[in-house]
Amino acid sequence: MAIVAKKIGKAIGTPPVRILTDINLKIDDGEFVALTGRSGSGKSTLLYILSSLDSPSEGSVEVAGHDLGKMADPELYKFRNEKMGFVFQFHYLISELTAIENVLLPAVKNRRQIERRAYAESLLEQFGLGDKIHRLPRQLSGGEQQRLAIARALVMQPKYLFADEPTGSLDSANGDIVMNIIRDANKNFGTTVIMVTHDPDFAATANRAINLVDGRIS
Template sequence: MGIVVNDITKSFGDPPTYALNGITLKIEDGEFVSLSGKSGSGKSTLLYILSSLDNPTLGKVQISGREVITMNSDDLYEFRNQKMGFIFQFHYLIGELTTLENILMPARKFQQEAEKLPEARALLEQFELHEKASRYPRQLSGGEQQRVAIARALLMKPQYLFADEPTGSLDTANAEKVMTIIKEVNRAQGTTVVLVTHDPDYAAMAQRQIQLADGRVIKDQTSAV
């Protein structure tokens, strides 16, 4: 069923300043979509609405057939934790927890840490972090911290993965590692990926590229990747 937004507008203040202006689009299950555009174009605002982290001022948002705007906070919290993974420019790891404990954080919310431990260890191996399982965030490089954040986002096998400038604070080598991981998650697991990036090369790694300017979609192009 994917993600459907219909004629969404996001405005701030009075008189209103429009961050998004009448956007309608559908993201199919299993797609890898990049959102790009200059600073202030509305790409991060759109990501936050597509992922239910923010509501539009006007318009409708459906995720997996559910009208998320009308869901109560408890149902939305559970829906998000079961279906979505999030990666941001900054990793937001918990400094007092080890690498393994940080990865297991989403399972803790559902008291499933023991059940998810084998999967967490498999993610450590997959992301070449197995030797860092007992280390704390301060003992990891920036690239390692971001890989921990991605592993944490993937622990519950989310249907949707939302990434807001996940390479923004990384050097080129680590940024390319992160992008390779994201692309492989989409390919191998069929996870729907929505990626915000200012880098045209990374945007082009997606099978569908949506470009924004002044809160409107100016390009929506699908290509074989």
């Protein structure tokens, strides 16, 4: 099993507000899972818990056999860097860096930027940004910026791609392009994709859709 969540619960704030309750799920390697639900249903929170960016109030998450709650910080950071990629609703590109520098940022952490350079360029070429690798994010359109963010998420060839409404800030044409890229990553590289989406059409293209209602899997 790639990702196993056992009895996940999450409450935040004082007094505590319950967001997730008793979530149990298993996601296989190479699966494409869509997390759906209405606003406030807890799908983004579940995504961040599954991806180690947030910790559950109860329960545990295992990714590739590692209990995320028991991993030491350095081990977790390394795991996140090498095995996980993130795409957010907003691209979160670093405005001071060029397109290629942004893509190579995960590789810089372990001084692997030279090694990953060719792959980063091929990704940008594949995403239609081959002639814009030296441009700054502000010199790119919204769709291009999000494609750049996906290239950055994939540059380390992660086993898991976590996407939080990656098409949320895009028009339908750019949304389709981004979804195709994510699907291709899942199909061609065997990347396990867990994606939060509001869009039922995009959810329908996933292998499996997990719908959340009031913090529970319905």
